[in-house]
Amino acid sequence: MTPSFISLALVFALGAVGVAMLLCAWRLVRGPTLPDRVLALDTLYVNVVAFVVLLGIQQGTGLYFEAALLIALLGFVSTVALGRYLQRGDVIE
Protein backbone atom coordinates (compact mmCIF):
# COMPACT_ATOMS: atom_id res chain seq x y z
CA MET A 1 0.00 0.00 0.00
CA THR A 2 1.33 3.39 -0.93
CA PRO A 3 1.62 5.97 1.85
CA SER A 4 -1.03 8.67 1.79
CA PHE A 5 -0.31 12.30 1.02
CA ILE A 6 -0.83 13.41 4.58
CA SER A 7 1.69 10.98 6.02
CA LEU A 8 4.16 12.04 3.33
CA ALA A 9 3.58 15.70 4.27
CA LEU A 10 4.15 14.84 7.93
CA VAL A 11 7.40 13.08 7.12
CA PHE A 12 8.48 16.02 4.95
CA ALA A 13 7.73 18.53 7.71
CA LEU A 14 9.56 16.40 10.30
CA GLY A 15 12.57 16.14 8.01
CA ALA A 16 12.59 19.86 7.20
CA VAL A 17 12.41 20.86 10.86
CA GLY A 18 15.11 18.30 11.66
CA VAL A 19 17.43 19.70 9.00
CA ALA A 20 16.73 23.22 10.30
CA MET A 21 17.68 22.02 13.80
CA LEU A 22 20.94 20.61 12.43
CA LEU A 23 21.73 23.92 10.70
CA CYS A 24 21.04 25.78 13.96
CA ALA A 25 23.35 23.39 15.79
CA TRP A 26 26.05 24.04 13.20
CA ARG A 27 25.72 27.78 13.78
CA LEU A 28 25.71 27.16 17.56
CA VAL A 29 29.01 25.27 17.38
CA ARG A 30 30.64 27.40 14.68
CA GLY A 31 29.24 30.87 15.37
CA PRO A 32 32.03 33.42 15.31
CA THR A 33 30.48 35.73 17.93
CA LEU A 34 28.66 35.11 21.19
CA PRO A 35 25.32 36.70 20.12
CA ASP A 36 25.39 34.33 17.12
CA ARG A 37 25.47 31.38 19.47
CA VAL A 38 22.65 32.74 21.59
CA LEU A 39 20.57 33.40 18.46
CA ALA A 40 21.23 29.86 17.24
CA LEU A 41 20.14 28.48 20.62
CA ASP A 42 16.93 30.54 20.47
CA THR A 43 16.14 29.28 16.96
CA LEU A 44 16.95 25.74 18.06
CA TYR A 45 14.37 26.04 20.86
CA VAL A 46 11.72 27.30 18.43
CA ASN A 47 12.44 24.44 16.03
CA VAL A 48 12.22 21.93 18.88
CA VAL A 49 8.75 23.30 19.71
CA ALA A 50 7.71 22.74 16.09
CA PHE A 51 9.20 19.22 16.13
CA VAL A 52 7.39 18.24 19.32
CA VAL A 53 4.08 19.58 17.95
CA LEU A 54 4.64 17.56 14.75
CA LEU A 55 5.20 14.42 16.84
CA GLY A 56 1.94 15.22 18.61
CA ILE A 57 0.10 15.40 15.27
CA GLN A 58 1.66 12.15 14.12
CA GLN A 59 0.68 10.17 17.19
CA GLY A 60 -2.69 11.84 17.64
CA THR A 61 -2.28 12.69 21.31
CA GLY A 62 -2.58 15.98 23.14
CA LEU A 63 0.08 15.07 25.65
CA TYR A 64 2.84 16.78 23.70
CA PHE A 65 1.44 20.29 23.95
CA GLU A 66 2.35 20.74 27.59
CA ALA A 67 5.90 19.72 26.74
CA ALA A 68 5.97 22.17 23.80
CA LEU A 69 4.68 25.00 26.01
CA LEU A 70 7.30 24.24 28.65
CA ILE A 71 10.07 24.17 26.05
CA ALA A 72 8.90 27.50 24.61
CA LEU A 73 8.83 29.06 28.09
CA LEU A 74 12.29 27.79 29.05
CA GLY A 75 13.70 28.88 25.70
CA PHE A 76 12.45 32.43 26.12
CA VAL A 77 13.72 32.69 29.68
CA SER A 78 17.14 31.30 28.79
CA THR A 79 17.44 33.62 25.77
CA VAL A 80 16.58 36.64 27.89
CA ALA A 81 19.05 35.59 30.58
CA LEU A 82 21.87 35.02 28.08
CA GLY A 83 21.15 38.27 26.23
CA ARG A 84 21.15 40.17 29.50
CA TYR A 85 24.42 38.49 30.44
CA LEU A 86 26.00 39.54 27.11
CA GLN A 87 24.80 43.09 27.59
CA ARG A 88 25.46 43.75 31.26
CA GLY A 89 27.94 41.11 32.38
CA ASP A 90 25.55 39.61 34.94
CA VAL A 91 22.00 38.32 34.87
CA ILE A 92 20.51 39.62 38.12
CA GLU A 93 21.98 42.78 39.55
Added chain:
Amino acid sequence: MNHLEQLPAAWQAVIIVMLLVGGVFALVGGIGLVRFRDFYMRLHAPTKATTLGVGGVLLASMAASAAQGTWSVAELLITLFIFVTAPVSANLLAQAALHRREPSVAPPPPEQPLR
Protein backbone atom coordinates in the same frame (compact mmCIF):
# COMPACT_ATOMS: atom_id res chain seq x y z
CA MET B 1 -1.21 7.50 11.67
CA ASN B 2 -4.40 5.83 10.73
CA HIS B 3 -6.41 8.49 12.50
CA LEU B 4 -5.25 11.16 10.04
CA GLU B 5 -5.99 9.15 6.90
CA GLN B 6 -9.61 8.68 7.95
CA LEU B 7 -10.30 12.42 8.05
CA PRO B 8 -12.33 14.11 5.28
CA ALA B 9 -10.34 15.11 2.21
CA ALA B 10 -10.86 18.86 2.72
CA TRP B 11 -9.41 18.73 6.24
CA GLN B 12 -6.54 16.62 4.95
CA ALA B 13 -5.79 19.24 2.26
CA VAL B 14 -5.78 22.03 4.86
CA ILE B 15 -3.44 20.06 7.11
CA ILE B 16 -1.11 19.17 4.22
CA VAL B 17 -0.85 22.81 3.08
CA MET B 18 -0.10 24.00 6.63
CA LEU B 19 2.51 21.28 7.12
CA LEU B 20 4.26 22.14 3.84
CA VAL B 21 4.29 25.87 4.66
CA GLY B 22 5.64 25.22 8.15
CA GLY B 23 8.35 22.83 7.00
CA VAL B 24 9.53 25.03 4.13
CA PHE B 25 9.75 28.14 6.30
CA ALA B 26 11.57 26.33 9.10
CA LEU B 27 14.08 25.10 6.54
CA VAL B 28 14.46 28.60 5.04
CA GLY B 29 15.11 30.03 8.50
CA GLY B 30 17.81 27.43 9.18
CA ILE B 31 19.49 27.99 5.80
CA GLY B 32 19.46 31.75 6.36
CA LEU B 33 20.99 31.29 9.80
CA VAL B 34 23.88 29.43 8.20
CA ARG B 35 24.34 31.38 4.98
CA PHE B 36 24.08 35.05 5.98
CA ARG B 37 27.33 36.90 6.49
CA ASP B 38 27.14 38.91 9.71
CA PHE B 39 25.15 38.82 12.91
CA TYR B 40 22.67 41.54 12.00
CA MET B 41 21.69 39.70 8.82
CA ARG B 42 21.44 36.42 10.71
CA LEU B 43 19.04 38.08 13.14
CA HIS B 44 16.65 38.45 10.21
CA ALA B 45 16.52 34.79 9.19
CA PRO B 46 15.00 33.04 12.24
CA THR B 47 12.06 35.44 12.39
CA LYS B 48 10.67 33.56 9.39
CA ALA B 49 11.18 30.27 11.20
CA THR B 50 9.41 31.55 14.31
CA THR B 51 6.41 33.23 12.72
CA LEU B 52 5.52 31.25 9.61
CA GLY B 53 7.30 27.97 10.40
CA VAL B 54 5.98 27.37 13.89
CA GLY B 55 2.74 29.16 13.00
CA GLY B 56 2.11 26.79 10.10
CA VAL B 57 2.87 23.71 12.15
CA LEU B 58 0.65 24.86 15.01
CA LEU B 59 -2.19 25.70 12.61
CA ALA B 60 -1.84 22.20 11.14
CA SER B 61 -2.08 20.80 14.64
CA MET B 62 -5.18 22.89 15.39
CA ALA B 63 -6.76 21.71 12.12
CA ALA B 64 -5.92 18.09 12.94
CA SER B 65 -7.51 18.26 16.38
CA ALA B 66 -10.49 20.25 15.07
CA ALA B 67 -11.11 17.69 12.33
CA GLN B 68 -11.27 14.98 14.97
CA GLY B 69 -13.95 16.91 16.82
CA THR B 70 -12.00 18.32 19.77
CA TRP B 71 -11.11 22.00 19.57
CA SER B 72 -8.06 22.55 21.70
CA VAL B 73 -6.71 25.84 22.98
CA ALA B 74 -3.19 24.70 23.85
CA GLU B 75 -1.86 25.28 20.32
CA LEU B 76 -3.26 28.80 20.33
CA LEU B 77 -1.49 29.40 23.65
CA ILE B 78 1.85 28.25 22.23
CA THR B 79 1.36 30.38 19.11
CA LEU B 80 0.52 33.47 21.12
CA PHE B 81 3.42 32.91 23.48
CA ILE B 82 5.95 32.48 20.67
CA PHE B 83 4.58 35.44 18.71
CA VAL B 84 4.84 37.66 21.79
CA THR B 85 8.26 36.55 22.96
CA ALA B 86 10.16 36.29 19.63
CA PRO B 87 10.44 40.08 19.01
CA VAL B 88 11.45 40.64 22.63
CA SER B 89 14.34 38.19 22.47
CA ALA B 90 15.41 39.44 19.01
CA ASN B 91 15.45 43.02 20.28
CA LEU B 92 17.47 41.99 23.33
CA LEU B 93 20.01 40.15 21.17
CA ALA B 94 20.34 43.13 18.82
CA GLN B 95 20.94 45.40 21.80
CA ALA B 96 23.57 43.01 23.14
CA ALA B 97 25.33 42.83 19.76
CA LEU B 98 25.35 46.62 19.41
CA HIS B 99 26.65 46.95 22.94
CA ARG B 100 29.47 44.52 22.19
CA ARG B 101 30.19 46.34 18.88
CA GLU B 102 29.97 43.21 16.77
CA PRO B 103 31.34 43.76 13.24
CA SER B 104 28.90 44.40 10.39
CA VAL B 105 29.51 44.10 6.64
CA ALA B 106 27.08 46.93 5.88
CA PRO B 107 28.76 50.02 4.37
CA PRO B 108 28.83 53.09 6.61
CA PRO B 109 26.05 55.60 5.96
CA PRO B 110 26.85 58.53 3.65
CA GLU B 111 27.85 61.80 5.20
CA GLN B 112 24.90 64.05 5.86
CA PRO B 113 25.29 67.83 5.93
CA LEU B 114 24.55 69.35 9.31
CA ARG B 115 21.30 71.22 9.48
